[in-house]
Structure formats: structure tokens, C-alpha cells
Amino acid sequence: MVRLSTGIPEFDKLIEGGIPQGFFVALTGEPGTGKSIFSESFIAEGLKEGDACIYVTTEESRDSIINQAKQFNWNFEDYLDKKLIIIDALMKEKEDEWSLSELSAEELVNKVIEAKQKLGKPRARLVIDSVSALFLDKPAMSRKISYYLKRVLYKWRFTILATSQYAITTSQAFGFGIEHVADGIIRFRRVVRDGELKRYILIEKMRQTNHDKYVWEIDIKPGKGIVLLGKINERKEDYALPGKINEKIKKANKDEIL
Numbered sequence: 520m521v522r523l524s525t526g527i528p529e530f531d532k533l534i535e536g537g538i539p540q541g542f543f544v545a546l547t548g549e550p551g552t553g554k555s556i557f558s559e560s561f562i563a564e565g566l567k568e569g570d571a572c573i574y575v576t577t578e579e580s581r582d583s584i585i586n587q588a589k590q591f592n593w594n595f596e597d598y599l600d601k602k603l604i605i606i607d608a609l610m611k612e613k614e615d616e617w618s619l620s621e622l623s624a625e626e627l628v629n630k631v632i633e634a635k636q637k638l639g640k641p642r643a644r645l646v647i648d649s650v651s652a653l654f655l656d657k658p659a660m661s662r663k664i665s666y667y668l669k670r671v672l673y674k675w676r677f678t679i680l681a682t683s684q685y686a687i688t689t690s691q692a693f694g695f696g697i698e699h700v701a702d703g704i705i706r707f708r709r710v711v712r713d714g715e716l717k718r719y720i721l722i723e724k725m726r727q728t729n730h731d732k733y734v735w736e737i738d739i740k741p742g743k744g745i746v747l748l749g750k751i752n753e754r755k756e757d758y759a760l761p762g763k764i765n766e767k768i769k770k771a772n773k774d775e776i777l
């Protein structure tokens with residue numbers, strides 16, 4: 520089986536060398552946990568290996584992705600329109616042939632296929648950041664839309680990372696349908712402990728892979744990207760929200776429902 524490196528060697532080791540080619544992997548987590556930076560690392564590694572790379576951005580502008588990547592010494596600019604196409608789906612004014620003015624799964628797929636045809640034959644990597652944007656107004660459709668993306672794009676021989684947001688209050692993936700459809704789930708978390716922001720990563724699912732099952736603390740380092748600090752041998756309570764806060768959230772949710 521061919522596995523694609525994420526550009527984070529210590530992480531690759533946790534999944535038997537990398538993400539199996541052709542997989543559709545969901546990166547889920549709260550805001551600011553590192554999903555986009557992980558995705559950029561996957562693309563930077565693809566560019567290094569000569570893959571055709573496509574990055575669909577729905578929440579940040581194309582420039583924002585390029586500038587963020589630069590901070591980790593990943594030069595995206597030199598590859599633009601040769602090996603890399605960044606599809607801007609922010610839905611502002613349509614600016615060029617690689618921006619979308621309407622965000623629907625069909626529009627996105629058509630644009631991605633067009634981009635793949637432009638980039639030619641090599642092995643291809645695709646990031647959809649975020650896929651939740653496609654079903655923000657219709658969470659019940661998340662499974663159907665995710666399945667559609669996976670089914671159509673599989674034929675184009677992509678290996679896909681799709682980021683998906685987590686609702687902070689309920690700790691549930693937004694439109695959780697994607698988690699069933701995905702071949703893999705990488706869960707990002709954050710918590711403030713002793714007055715400090717900490718981030719964690721856990722491989723919750725990776726089909727056909729004897730993957731690591733620990734929670735790892737991660738850091739985002741300038742010039743480097745995501746680094747693994749070590750696995751945590753602590754109780755769930757040490758990285759989850761404190762019990763009291765969880766209870767308050769539960770109560771608030773219940774009140775909302777009633």
C-alpha cells in the first residue's frame with residue numbers, strides 16, 4: 520500500500536508511514552487547533568515530492584494561506600498554477616478562474632476537477648478547508664455531501680484531507696456525517712491548563728492501519744509547523760474540560776432544548 524507522508528515525520532510513524540493513497544481523511548477540531556497548518560504541511564510535503572496539489576479554502580483568503588505557510592518556510596508562491604492551485608471559495612467577488620462565487624458541493628467538485636486537469640497526471644493531493652462550510656446551513660446533509668465528495672473525487676485519484684469544525688459547546692463534530700464516511704479521523708483539541716493554551720491530537724480512525732491510540736500533545740513552532748511533544752499518560756480529565764465546566768455546558772444545552 521502506498522502511503523503519503525504528512526510532512527510531520529513523527530506523526531507519520533503513528534500511522535504506519537503515512538496516509539494511504541486514495542483515502543478521504545477528516546481533520547476535526549475546535550478553532551485554532553492546527554487543522555489548517557496540518558493541511559498546509561501535507562501540501563508542502565506533496566510539493567516536495569512532485570505531487571499535484573490543490574487546496575480549497577473557504578474560511579481564509581488565498582493570501583492568508585500563502586502567508587501562513589511562509590511562516591513555516593513552506594514556499595507556496597513558487598508552485599502556484601504549476602504544481603499547486605489554491606481555490607478561493609470565500610465567496611467574495613469572483614476574482615480569477617480559481618475563485619468560486621457560489622459554494623456548493625457540485626461547484627467545488629467541478630473546480631477541483633478543472634484544477635486537476637490543469638495540473639496534469641502526477642499523484643494528487645487535495646485539501647478541503649473546511650468541508651463544514653458546505654453544510655453550515657444544512658447539517659443533516661453532511662453525510663450525503665461528504666459521501667458525494669468522496670465518491671466523485673476518488674475517481675480522480677486524490678488523497679484528501681477535509682477539515683471539519685467542532686461545536687465548542689457540545690464537543691460534537693458539526694454535521695457529524697463526515698466522520699462515518701471518512702476513511703480516517705484525526706481529532707484536534709485544545710484546552711487551557713494552568714493558564715496556558717495546550718493542543719492535542721488523537722488518531723480516532725484510520726482504516727487498514729494499526730494506528731497509534733494515544734493522545735499526543737502538539738505544538739506549532741515558527742519555521743517548523745506542527746511538532747509532537749509527547750503522548751500524555753494522564754487521565755481524560757487532564758486534557759478534557761474540567762468536570763464543572765462540562766456540567767455547565769450540558770445544563771446550558773439542556774435549557775436550550777427545553
Ligand SMILES: Nc1ncnc2c1ncn2[C@@H]1O[C@H](COP(=O)(O)OP(=O)(O)OP(=O)(O)O)[C@@H](O)[C@H]1O
Pocket residue numbers: 548549550551552553554555556557578590591684707739740741742
Ligand atoms: N508562526 C507561527 N508560530 C507559532 N504558532 C503559530 C504561527 N502561526 C499560527 N500559529 C498558531 O496556529 C493557530 C492557528 O492554527 P490553524 O489555522 O491551523 O487552526 P485551525 O484549526 O485551522 O482553526 P480554524 O478552525 O479556526 O480554521 C494560531 O491561533 C496560532 O496559535
Ligand SMILES: [Mg+2]
Pocket residue numbers: 554555556578648682
Ligand atoms: Mg483553519
